[in-house]
Amino acid sequence: MSAVPSSVNQAPGLPSAPLDPQVSQLLELIARAKRPPIHALDPEDARIAYEKSAPILDISPPAVHATEDLHVPARDGHAIPARLYTPREASWAEPLPLLAYFHGGGFTVGSVNSHDALCRLLCGQADCMVLSVDYRLGPQWRFPTAVNDAFDALHWVFAEAGRLGADPARIALGGDSAGGTLAAASAVEARNAGLAPVLQMLLYPGTCARQDTPSHRALAEGYLLTAEMIRWFFAQYLDQEASRDDWRFAPLDGGGSGADVRNVCPAWVAVAGYDPLHDEGVAYAAKLRAAGVPATLANYPGMIHDFFKLGRFVPAVAQAHAEAAAALRAAFGQS
Numbered sequence: 001m002s003a004v005p006s007s008v009n010q011a012p013g014l015p016s017a018p019l020d021p022q023v024s025q026l027l028e029l030i031a032r033a034k035r036p037p038i039h040a041l042d043p044e045d046a047r048i049a050y051e052k053s054a055p056i057l058d059i060s061p062p063a064v065h066a067t068e069d070l071h072v073p074a075r076d077g078h079a080i081p082a083r084l085y086t087p088r089e090a091s092w093a094e095p096l097p098l099l100a101y102f103h104g105g106g107f108t109v110g111s112v113n114s115h116d117a118l119c120r121l122l123c124g125q126a127d128c129m130v131l132s133v134d135y136r137l138g139p140q141w142r143f144p145t146a147v148n149d150a151f152d153a154l155h156w157v158f159a160e161a162g163r164l165g166a167d168p169a170r171i172a173l174g175g176d177s178a179g180g181t182l183a184a185a186s187a188v189e190a191r192n193a194g195l196a197p198v199l200q201m202l203l204y205p206g207t208c209a210r211q212d213t214p215s216h217r218a219l220a221e222g223y224l225l226t227a228e229m230i231r232w233f234f235a236q237y238l239d240q241e242a243s244r245d246d247w248r249f250a251p252l253d254g255g256g257s258g259a260d261v262r263n264v265c266p267a268w269v270a271v272a273g274y275d276p277l278h279d280e281g282v283a284y285a286a287k288l289r290a291a292g293v294p295a296t297l298a299n300y301p302g303m304i305h306d307f308f309k310l311g312r313f314v315p316a317v318a319q320a321h322a323e324a325a326a327a328l329r330a331a332f333g334q335s
Contacts, residue, residue, distance in 0.1 A: 013218030017301035022314040023274075026057075027224065027304070039232035043108055043139055050109040054117075055312035059311040061117040062124050065089065069112075072133065072149075072156045080149050080183030081134035083112040085123040090165025097170035097332035098129040099201070100157050100186075105308065106233025107146050108138050115176075116310055122174075124324035127334060129166050131157060135182065138236035146237070147248045150182040151189045158195050168331045172199040173265070176308055177277070178233075180205025183286065184251045187264045197265045199331035201324060203308055204270060204277050205284065207258075209250035213279035223274045225305035232277065252284050261287060266294040268327040270308075270320065273301035298323060 019027075038046045055061075066086045071079035078252075090096045099122060103115040112119075112132040123130045135149035154173070161168040173190070175183035180202040187200040211230055220227035234244075244250055247259040267288050271281035288295035300307065300320055308324075311317040329335070 009181055013214040015278075015301050017273055019274055019304075019314055020302035020314060022316065023302065023307070023310070025302055025308065026313045029092075029202035030224070033114045035055075037226070037229060038109065039226075039229045043137075047109045047111075050105060051114055052112065054309065057312055058309045059121065062120045064120050064123050072153050074149055076148075077308070078136070078149075080136070080153060080273070081112065082153065083132045083134075084121070084164065085119055085130040085132070086165070087123050087127050087129070090129070092162075092165075095162070095165055095167035096129050096335070097127075097172070097198075097328075098131060098157065098161065098164070098166035099126065099172045099174050100153060101130050101132045101327060102135065102150055102173075102179030102182040102186075103132065103177035104175065104179045104203075105137070106230070107143075107178045107237035108233050110137075110178075115309070118176075121321055122325060122328065125318045125321065126332070127333060128170075128172075128328060129164065131164075137240075142239040143237055143243050144239075144246070144248055146178075146182060147185055150186050154186045154190060154195070155193065167195075169198075171197050172201060172328055172331055173197050174199075174201035174203070174328075175205070176203035176205055177306065181207065181249070181251070184249045185259070187267075188251065188261060191264045198323070199328065200265055200267045201327060202267060202269045202284070203324070203332045204272055204275050204305055205281055206277055207250060207252035207284040208280040209244045209252075209254045211276065213276075213283075215278040215280075216276045219274060219276045219278070222274070223304045225276055227276065236250070252280055252287060256289065259283075260291075261293060262291045264288070264291075264293055266331065268296045268298065268324070268331075270298045270300065270324065272303035272305055272307055274303065275305040277305060296327065298327075318327040
């Protein structure tokens with residue numbers, strides 16, 4: 001589904017477009033399996049369950065030129081695991097663009113392994129390096145640890161670009177769901193630090209302080225990500241209720257006005273029609289545009305949350321993959 005212009009207003013609550021038939025069949029299969037939902041498990045078991053389910057639903061991992069597991073130093077001395085994907089040989093004469101990517105999972109589950117296929121796909125289709133960051137998760141590490149890890153990875157990528165074979169003038173930020181929150185916050189941090197990423201690619205990002213939008217209310221049950229699951233994720237992640245009003249948690253409206261997004265890098269924001277997070281993604285793109293930031297809203301009305309990782313069962317996801325890669329290539333100045 002193609003990007004929609006800013007003048008298109010999304011209907012509140014339930015979308016008017018039908019659910020994608022393959023998505024509907026997948027939801028029926030999941031319901032018939034009767035596996036306990038993530039929020040019914042303890043966090044460690046939830047992480048194991050998520051890791052096991054990811055390769056079942058996702059596309060087969062595409063081949064890339066090379067991968068390297070490395071570590072990024074955090075401000076507190078922790079070594080943040082990361083995986084670097086390279087589409088072809090880099091050299092000092094021909095450095096490659098780079099996408100710093102933050103995986104989704106409600107700040108509680110997910111890893112570089114759960115998002116391996118997606119990062120490989122973006123590496124190949126966008127012809128760029130991808131640095132997938134394994135930031136720390138709750139409840140062992142609560143807010144703002146994940147944000148601090150993301151910010152530390154941001155600064156490290158710009159500082160080490162030359163050594164990695166990356167072009168510091170062509171670095172993008174990206175993430176899905178909770179990782180989209182981290183990418184959006186990192187774009188603000190980059191502006192504050194005088195760094196200049198070329199794009200923030202936000203895939204169904206979480207951006208609001210409280211889950212009370214029409215899409216949250218209308219899509220609270222039945223579409224993979226549920227209201228109860230969201231509450232559970234944030235119970236693992238937040239250090240205190242007041243942190244909901246920190247812009248690093250809620251760049252849309254934390255503290256009332258949210259993050260100051262003037263002069264942040266351009267954005268490509270993907271939203272799914274049957275996603276509780278739909279409205280806050282739409283609103284964040286509008287917030288960016290209101291601040292004078294170029295922001296493309298890519299609307300996928302028949303999709304659900306996490307659909308970028310459902311390509312094995314949902315053929316239409318391939319088009320979204322292609323459009324995300326095209327947005328990256330355009331930001332990198334590639335044909």
